[in-house]
Amino acid sequence: xxxxxxxxxxxxxxxxxxxxxxxxxxxxxxxxxxxxxxxxxxxxxxxxxxxxxxxxxxxxxxxxxxxxxxxxxxxxxxxxxxxxxxxxxxxxxxxxxxxxxxxxxxxxxxxxxxxxxxxxxxxxxxxxxxxxxxxxxxxxxxxxxxxxxxxxxxxxxxxxxxxxxxxxxxxxxxxxxxxxxxxxxxxxxxxxxxxxxxxxxxxxxxxxxxxxxxxxxxxxxxxxxxxxxxxxxxxxxxxxxxxxxxxxxxxxxxxxxxxxxxxxxxxxxxxxxxxxxxxxxxxxxxxxxxxxxxxxxxxxxxxxxxxxxxxxxxxxxxxxxxxxxxxxxxxxxxxxxxxxxxxxxxxxxxxxxxxxxxxxxxxxxxxxxxxxxxxxxxxxxxxxxxxxxxxxxxxxxxxxxxxxxxxxxxxxxxxxxxxxxxxxxxxxxxxxxxxxxxxxxxxxxxxxxxxxxxxxxxxxxxxx
Amino acid sequence: xxxxxxxxxxxxxxxxxxxxxxxxxxxxxxxxxxxxxxxxxxxxxxxxxxxxxxxxxxxxxxxxxxxxxxxxxxxxxxxxxxxxxxxxxxxxxxxxxxxxxxxxxxxxxxxxxxxxxxxxxxxxxxxxxxxxxxxxxxxxxxxxxxxxxxxxxxxxxxxxxxxxxxxxxxxxxxxxxxxxxxxxxxxxxxxxxxxxxxxxxxxxxxxxxxxxxxxxxxxxxxxxxxxxxxxxxxxxxxxxxxxxxxxxxxxxxxxxxxxxxxxxxxxxxxxxxxxxxxxxxxxxxxxxxxxxxxxxxxxxxxxxxxxxxxxxxxxxxxxxxxxxxxxxxxxxxxxxxxxxxxxxxxxxxxxxxxxxxxxxxxxxxxxxxxxxxxxxxxxxxxxxxxxxxxxxxxxxxxxxxxxxxxxxxxxxxxxxxxxxxxxxxxxxxxxxxxxxxxxxxxxxxxxxxxxxxxxxxxxxxxxx
Numbered sequence: 016x017x018x019x020x021x022x023x024x025x026x027x028x029x030x031x032x033x034x035x036x037x038x039x040x041x042x043x044x045x046x047x048x049x050x051x052x053x054x055x056x057x058x059x060x061x062x063x064x065x066x067x068x069x070x071x072x073x074x075x076x077x078x079x080x081x082x083x084x085x086x087x088x089x090x091x092x093x094x095x096x097x098x099x100x101x102x103x104x105x106x107x108x109x110x111x112x113x114x115x116x117x118x119x120x121x122x123x124x125x126x127x128x129x130x131x132x133x134x135x136x137x138x139x140x141x142x143x144x145x146x147x148x149x150x151x152x153x154x155x156x157x158x159x160x161x162x163x164x165x166x167x168x169x170x171x172x173x174x175x176x177x178x179x180x181x182x183x184x185x186x187x188x189x190x191x192x193x194x195x196x197x198x199x200x201x202x203x204x205x206x207x208x209x210x211x212x213x214x215x216x217x218x219x220x221x222x223x224x225x226x227x228x229x230x231x232x233x234x235x236x237x238x239x240x241x242x243x244x245x246x247x248x249x250x251x252x253x254x255x256x257x258x259x260x261x262x263x264x265x266x267x268x269x270x271x272x273x274x275x276x277x278x279x280x281x282x283x284x285x286x287x288x289x290x291x292x293x294x295x296x297x298x299x300x301x302x303x304x305x306x307x308x309x310x311x312x313x314x315x316x317x318x319x320x321x322x323x324x325x326x327x328x329x330x331x332x333x334x335x336x337x338x339x340x341x342x343x344x345x346x347x348x349x350x351x352x353x354x355x356x357x358x359x360x361x362x363x364x365x366x367x368x369x370x371x372x373x374x375x376x377x378x379x380x381x382x383x384x385x386x387x388x389x390x391x392x393x394x395x396x397x398x399x400x401x402x403x404x405x406x407x408x409x410x411x412x413x414x415x416x417x418x419x420x421x422x423x424x425x426x427x428x429x430x431x432x433x434x435x436x437x438x439x440x441x442x443x444x445x446x447x448x449x450x451x452x453x454x455x456x457x458x459x460x461x462x463x464x465x466x467x468x469x470x471x472x473x474x475x476x477x478x479x
Numbered sequence: 480x481x482x483x484x485x486x487x488x489x490x491x492x493x494x495x496x497x498x499x500x501x502x503x504x505x506x507x508x509x510x511x512x513x514x515x516x517x518x519x520x521x522x523x524x525x526x527x528x529x530x531x532x533x534x535x536x537x538x539x540x541x542x543x544x545x546x547x548x549x550x551x552x553x554x555x556x557x558x559x560x561x562x563x564x565x566x567x568x569x570x571x572x573x574x575x576x577x578x579x580x581x582x583x584x585x586x587x588x589x590x591x592x593x594x595x596x597x598x599x600x601x602x603x604x605x606x607x608x609x610x611x612x613x614x615x616x617x618x619x620x621x622x623x624x625x626x627x628x629x630x631x632x633x634x635x636x637x638x639x640x641x642x643x644x645x646x647x648x649x650x651x652x653x654x655x656x657x658x659x660x661x662x663x664x665x666x667x668x669x670x671x672x673x674x675x676x677x678x679x680x681x682x683x684x685x686x687x688x689x690x691x692x693x694x695x696x697x698x699x700x701x702x703x704x705x706x707x708x709x710x711x712x713x714x715x716x717x718x719x720x721x722x723x724x725x726x727x728x729x730x731x732x733x734x735x736x737x738x739x740x741x742x743x744x745x746x747x748x749x750x751x752x753x754x755x756x757x758x759x760x761x762x763x764x765x766x767x768x769x770x771x772x773x774x775x776x777x778x779x780x781x782x783x784x785x786x787x788x789x790x791x792x793x794x795x796x797x798x799x800x801x802x803x804x805x806x807x808x809x810x811x812x813x814x815x816x817x818x819x820x821x822x823x824x825x826x827x828x829x830x831x832x833x834x835x836x837x838x839x840x841x842x843x844x845x846x847x848x849x850x851x852x853x854x855x856x857x858x859x860x861x862x863x864x865x866x867x868x869x870x871x872x873x874x875x876x877x878x879x880x881x882x883x884x885x886x887x888x889x890x891x892x893x894x895x896x897x898x899x900x901x902x903x904x905x906x907x908x909x910x911x912x913x914x915x916x917x918x919x920x921x922x923x924x925x926x927x928x929x930x931x932x933x934x935x936x937x938x939x940x941x942x943x
Contacts, residue, residue, distance in 0.1 A: 217700070221799040230763030232575070234914040235786045236681065236885025237667075239814050240778030241759065241767035246787040250717035257711065295705065299694030300839050303705035314704030322699045323710040324802050329789035330810060334514030334640050334847065335685040336572060337812050338788050338914055346794060348801050350703050375764050383798065421700025450698060 020159060021473045027154045028465050035150045035465065036124065036133070036458075038068065042104070042142050043122040043135045049084055049105030050176040058084040058172045061104040065170055072153045074168065079188075081180035084172030088188070091152070095164040095476040096398075099194035099435070101425055102145025102201060103174035106137035107450045114452035124458065129446075132455040140449035143456035144200040144441055144464070145170060151468030163476025167194060171425075174201075177385065178424060185432040196398055197429045198471075200464075202419060202441030206288035208459075210406035210414040210467065212399060213439035214280075215316065218351035218389040219422040220360050223381035224368065226252070226343045233339040242339050243375050246328050249343035252371050256321050262306040264321045266367045272354035276317045280416070284312045287415040294445070316418025320350045321364075350420065357386025387424040393436040398475055402438060405470035409463055442467070484623060485937050491618040492929050499614045499929065500588065500597070500922075502532065506568070506606050507586040507599045513548055513569030514640040522548040522636045525568040529634055536617045538632065543652075545644035548636030552652070555616070559628040559940040563658035563899070565889055566609025566665060567638035570601035571914045578916035588922065593910075596919040604913035607920035608664040608905055608928070609634060615932030627940025631658060635889075638665075641685060641849040642888055649896040660862055661893045662935075664928075666883055666905030670752040671921075674870035674878040674931065676863060677903035679780065682815035682853040683886035684824050687845035688832065690716070690807045697803040706803050707839050710792050713807035716835050720785050726770040728785045728813075730831045736818035740781045748776045751879045761910055780882025784814040785828075814886065821850020851888030857900040862939060866902060869934035873927055906931070 028035075047061035048054040062078040062085040069076035069089045076089030084105060109119040117123070122135030133143055155162050169192060171181055185192060204211045228245035229238070258265045276284075291311045295303065305314035314320075328343030330336035349360055361384065368378055392399075394416060406414040419439075429437045442464035448454045492499075511525035512518040526542040526549040533540035533553045540553030548569060573583040581587070586599030597607060619626050633656060635645055649656060666677045692707040699706075722729045740748075755775045759767065769778040778784075792807030794800035813824055825848065832842055856863075858880060870878040883903070890901045906928035912918045 219801070221801075223799070228764075231578075231912065232915045233762060234885065235784070235788065235812055236683075236814065236883070237779065237909065237913075238762065239784040239786045239812075239884060240769040240773075240782055241764070241775040242762070243764060243768040244786055246790045247717065247721065250714040250787070250790065251723065253711065253714035254718035259715065298697060298702065298706070300692075300705070300707060302838060304707040304837065304839065305704040311705040315701070318704055320699070320703040322703045322708055322801075322803055323714070323793065324699065324800055325793035325795045325804075326710045326714070326807070327791040327793075327795045329787065329791075330572070330574070331789045331791045331808070332515060332572060332574065335687070335810060335812065336514065336639075336788055336914070337683070337685075337786075339786055340789075343790070344795070346799060348699055348703075348799065350699065373768065374766060375768070419700075420703060421698070445701070 021470065024154045024158045024469050025466055027158050028150065028469060031154065032462055035146070036461070039133065039143060039146050039461070040122050042146065043137055044120055046120045047105050047137070047172065048108050049173050050108060055084065058105055062087050062172055065104055068149065069168060072156045076168065081184045083180040086172065086180070086184055087168060087170040088191070089168035091162050091166045093162040093165045096196065097165040097167065097194040098475065099167045099169055099192060099197045100148050101169050101197055101199045102148070103141045103171045104145070105172040105175050106140065106142070107175050109136050109452070111452065116453055131458040133458060133461060134453065134455045136454050138454055138456040139443045139447035140454065141174070141201045143461055144443060147442065147461060147464035148198070148200050148468045150465040151472060154465070154469055155472060163472050167192070181425065182428055182432055185428060189433055193433050194435060196396070197435050197437035199423065199426065199437055199439040200441050201423060202439045203443035203445060203447070204441070205415050205417045206290065207444055208410060209288045209412055210410040211417045212402060212406070212414055213419045213441070214392045214394050214416040216390045216419045216421065216423050216426055217316070217319070218355065218357060218387045218427070220349045220351060220357040220386035221347070222361060222364060222384055223344070223346045225379045226372070227341060227377050227379070228375060229339065229341050232341050235337040235339050238339055243373055244339050245343040245376065246340060248373055248376050249326065249328065249345060252368055253323055253326065253345060255367070255371055262304070264319065266321065266363050268363045269319065269321070269360065271359065272356065273319060274353040276313060281313070283416060284310070284418070287417060312418070315420035317352055319352050319355060321347060323347045350422065352389045355389060357388065361386065387422055388427055390423070390426040390430070392426070392438065396436055398438055401474040402440060402471050405474045406440070406467055409467045409470050440467070440471070485934065488618045488622045488933050489930055491622050492614065492926070492933060495618065496926055499610070500925070503597065503607060503610050503925070504586050506610065507601055508584055510584045511569050511601070511636065512572050513637050514572060519548065522569055526551050526636055529568055532613065533632060536620045540632065545648045547644040550636065550644070550648055551632060551634040552655070553632035555626055555630045557626040557629045560660065561629040561631065561658040562939065563631045563633055563656060563661045564612050565661055565663045566612070566634045567605045567636065568609070568634055569636040569639050570604070570606070571639050573600050573916070575916065580917055595922040597922060597925060598917060598919045600918050602918055602920040603907045603911035604918065605638065605665045607925055608907060611906060611925060611928035612662070612664050612932045614929040615936060618929070618933055619936060627936050631656070643849060645889060646892055646896055649892055653897055657897050658899060660860070661899050661901035663887060663890060663901055663903040664905050665887055666903045667907035667909060667911070668905070669879045669881045670754065671908055672874060673752050673876055674874040675881045676866060676870070676878055677883045677905070678856045678858050678880040680854045680883045680885065680887050680890055680903070681780070681783070682819065682821060682851045682891070683888065684813045684815060684821040684850035685811070686825060686828060686848055687808070687810045689843045690836070691805060691841050691843070692839060693803065693805050696805050699801040699803050702803055707837055708803050709807040709840065710804060712837055712840050713790065713792065713809060716832055717787055717790065717809060719831070719835055726768070728783065730785065730827050732827045733783065733785070733824065735823065736820065737783060738817040740777060745777070747880070748780070748882070751881060758909055776882070779884035781816055783816050783819060785811060787811045814884065816853045819853065821852065825850065851886055852891055854887070854890040854894070856890070856903065860900055862902055865938040866904060866935050869938045870904070870931055873931045873934050904931070904935070
C-alpha cells in the first residue's frame with residue numbers, strides 16, 4: 016500500500032463530510048427507543064437502515080432476530096487482523112419532552128458558542144459514534160476498494176434497556192462473531208480535544224427492597240410512640256450503609272476484590288486534563304463527597320459505590336398527614352470494580368439489612384435484579400499502542416488511558432462469552448447530555464472521530 | 480318535662496336508626512378531603528349539606544367563609560345551659576387507594592365477624608361521630624319540639640390539615656361562639672363497650688423539609704462516588720432523630736416541659752381495661768417500639784413523639800434507574816405533652832437538622848406549618864360527673880377517664896381563645912382504621928353514641 020494511501024483516505028473523509036452528516040441525520044430521524052415496546056417497529060427500521068447502509072459499502076450485512084429487537088451483523092472481506100466493531104442503534108427515551116428545545120427526532124446542525132453540534136436524541140449515544148466507524152470504512156473502501164483489516168459488525172438494539180438478548184445472541188453465534196479484537200465506540204473523551212481510550216469500566220449491581228412494619232397504615236396519634244415506623248427503620252438502615260467518617264461503604268465484605276490503582280496509572284490520571292473543579296461545579300458541588308483520601312477520578316473510575324437511587328414511603332402529597340405507614344421502599348445500585356462479584360455483593364448487602372431489622376420489621380427483596388462485573392482492558396496488547404499512535408496523530412495530543420465510572424457490560428461479555436479482548440475508543444464529551452434533553456454530538460467529534468478510525472484501521476492493518 | 484320524656488326520645492332514636500344511617504351515607508359520599516386543594520368544592524358541599532340538615536331540625540345554621548374551607552355555625556333556641564358542639568366535616572386523604580376493598584366514598588353497611596359496621600372514609604373520623612350528636616338533637620326535637628339545652632354548633636372543615644383558619648374564626652366570632660361548655664365528639668373508647676371521656680390530649684407540631692444536593696439529577700455512572708446524594712443525607716439525618724438504645728427523641732431540648740404522670744393516674748390507666756397485646760397485635764406488632772421503660776398507654780398518652788409521616792426522593796417507578804437525585808423530601812409530625820411549646824420544638828428540630836447538613840447540602844423548610852399545645856381537661860366540672868352517669872346508664876359500665884394520643888387542638892383553643900372548658904366524648908374504636916384504608920365506624924357506636932348524647936343532654940339540661 017503506497018504511503019499516500021492514508022492521506023488520500025483522510026482527504027476523502029473531509030470532502031465527504033456533508034454527505035456523511037446527511038446519512039447520520041437519516042438514522043437520527045428514526046425514533047428507535049428500545050425500552051418502550053411502542054417503538055419496536057422503529058427499532059426494526061433502524062436496524063434495516065444500517066443493513067442497507069453497510070451493504071452500500073460492500074459489507075455482507077443482515078438484520079438478525081433476537082429475543083428482543085433485532086441485531087445487525089455484517090462481515091467485510093479484506094485481509095489483515097479480524098476486528099469486530101460493536102455499537103448500538105437504540106436510544107434512550109426522550110422524556111421530559113418539554114425540556115427539549117426542538118423535537119428530539121428532528122435532528123439539525125447548530126452553531127453554538129462552543130462550536131458546531133449535531134442536536135438530537137442518539138446524536139452522541141450511540142448513533143453518531145457508531146457512524147464515525149462506518150464512515151471510516153466507507154472512505155477506505157471508496158479510495159482503495161478494500162479495508163485494511165477484516166472488519167465485522169455487531170450492532171445491537173437493546174443497549175439502553177440492559178441488553179437482555181445480547182449474551183444469548185453472542186452464545187448462539189459465537190463462531191461467527193469471534194475475532195482478534197473487539198472495537199467499541201460508545202465512550203467519551205476525558206477532556207474536549209483529548210483523545211481517550213477507556214481502560215477500565217465499573218460493573219453494576221442493582222437491588223430493591225421493601226420494609227414492612229405495621230400490618231396497615233396507622234394514625235400517629237393513636238400509635239405514635241409504641242408503633243414501629245418503617246420510614247425510621249429505612250432511614251436507620253440506609254444510613255448504616257456508609258461510614259460517615261471515612262465515606263466508605265460499611266457493608267461487611269463489600270470491598271472484597273477491590274484493587275488499588277497502580278501508581279503509574281494514578282499519575283497519568285492526574286495529568287490527563289480532567290478539571291475536577293469544573294466537573295463538580297457544573298452540577299453545583301464544591302468538593303468530592305465520596306471516600307476520603309481518593310480523588311474525584313479515583314472515586315469515579317476505580318472505587319465501588321453504593322448509591323440509593325430512590326427511597327419512598329408514607330404520605331407524599333400536598334399538606335400534612337399524621338400517618339405511620341405500613342411500608343417503606345428503597346432502590347439502589349452498586350458500581351463495582353476489580354474482581355468484585357455482583358452476586359456476592361448482593362448477598363452481603365441483604366445480610367447487612369436483615370441483620371439490622373427491628374423486631375416486627377420484615378424485608379422483601381426484588382426479584383428483578385441483575386449485575387455485571389467490572390471490566391479491565393488488556394492494554395498490553397499492541398493494538399492499544401497502535402491506536403494511541405493513530406489518535407495522537409489525529410488530535411495532536413497524547414491519547415489518555417482513562418477509566419469509566421459507568422458500566423458497559425458488553426466489554427465483559429466479549430471476554431466471558433467470546434474470549435476476546437475489547438478496545439473502547441469514543442469521541443463523546445461530558446456535556447453531550449446523553450440520556451438527557453437536548454442531546455448533542457460535537458461536529459468535531461464526528462469529523463475527527465471518523466478520521467481517527469481511518470488512522471486506527473491503517474495502524475492495525477499495517478501491523479506486520 | 481315528664482319522667483318518661485327520656486325513654487320516649489331513646490325509643491325515637493331506635494325507630495329512626497335506618498333513616499339516620501341514610502343521612503350519614505349522604506354525608507359520607509362527599510369526598511371532603513381538606514388537605515388537597517383539588518377537593519375544595521367538595522369541602523364546601525359537605526358544609527352546605529350540614530347547613531341544610533341542621534336547618535331541617537330547626538337550627539339557624541350557616542356556612543361561613545374562613546381563610547380556608549367554610550365553617551358551619553348553627554344556633555338552636557332552647558333553655559338550660561348553653562353548649563357549643565364541635566365536630567369536623569373534612570376527612571383524611573384516601574391513599575393508598577389500592578388497599579381499599581371498595582371505593583372510599585361509596586359507603587355501605589357491612590356485616591363483619593365483630594358486628595355491623597359503616598365502611599367508608601370519614602365513617603368514624605369525624606362524620607359518623609358528629610352525626611351521633613346531630614341525630615340526638617333531632618330525636619329530642621321530634622319528640623319534645625325542643626332541646627333540653629341551648630345548643631350551638633361549630634363544625635369546621637380543616638381539622639385534618641391543622642385547622643389553620645379555626646383560631647382566627649373563633650377570635651372574629653368569640654361573642655357568638657362563647658358558651659358554658661364545649662362538647663366534642665372526635666375521640667375513641669378505651670375498649671369496645673367501655674364508655675370513655677378524654678381527660679388529656681397530646682399537642683402537635685408538623686414540619687416538612689427538602690434537602691437539595693446537586694443542582695440537577697445526576698447519572699450514577701458519571702457522578703456515583705464524588706456526588707453528594709441527598710437521599711443518603713436524608714436517611715442519615717432522619718436516623719439521627721432518635722437514640723436507638725433508649726428510643727428517646729435525640730433532638731436537644733425536645734423534652735423541655737414534659738412532666739411525669741402522677742402515680743394515681745398511672746394506676747387508673749393500668750386498670751381501665753386497655754388490652755395492650757390486642758391493641759398492638761391487631762396491627763401486626765408484638766411489642767411496643769417506643770421509649771424504653773414506658774407502657775404502651777404512657778407512650779401514647781403521656782410521652783411526646785417525633786414521627787416521620789412521609790419520605791421520598793429519586794426514582795420510584797418500575798425497574799431501575801441509575802440516578803443520583805437532586806432532592807430528597809421529608810414530612811414529620813411531633814406529638815407534644817405537658818407544657819411543650821410547638822414553636823420551641825420547631826426551632827430545636829430545625830437547628831438539629833441544619834447542624835447535621837453536609838457541605839453542598841441545603842435545606843428548605845415548609846411555610847405551611849402549625850402547632851398546638853397539649854390539653855388537660857377540667858374534669859372537676861359537674862358536667863363530667865353528669866356525663867359519666869349518662870354514659871354508664873347507656874353502656875352499663877362505668878365511664879373511664881382516659882388520655883388521648885391524638886391531638887384535638889380545638890380543646891386548647893376553646894380555653895385560650897374563648898375561655899371555655901371542653902368535654903370530649905367519643906365512641907370510636909381502636910380498630911376503626913381512621914386515616915387508613917377501609918375506615919369503618921361500628922353500628923353500635925353510631926346507635927348507642929346517639930343514645931348517649933340523648934342521655935347526656937338530658938342530664939345536663941335537667942341539672943338545677
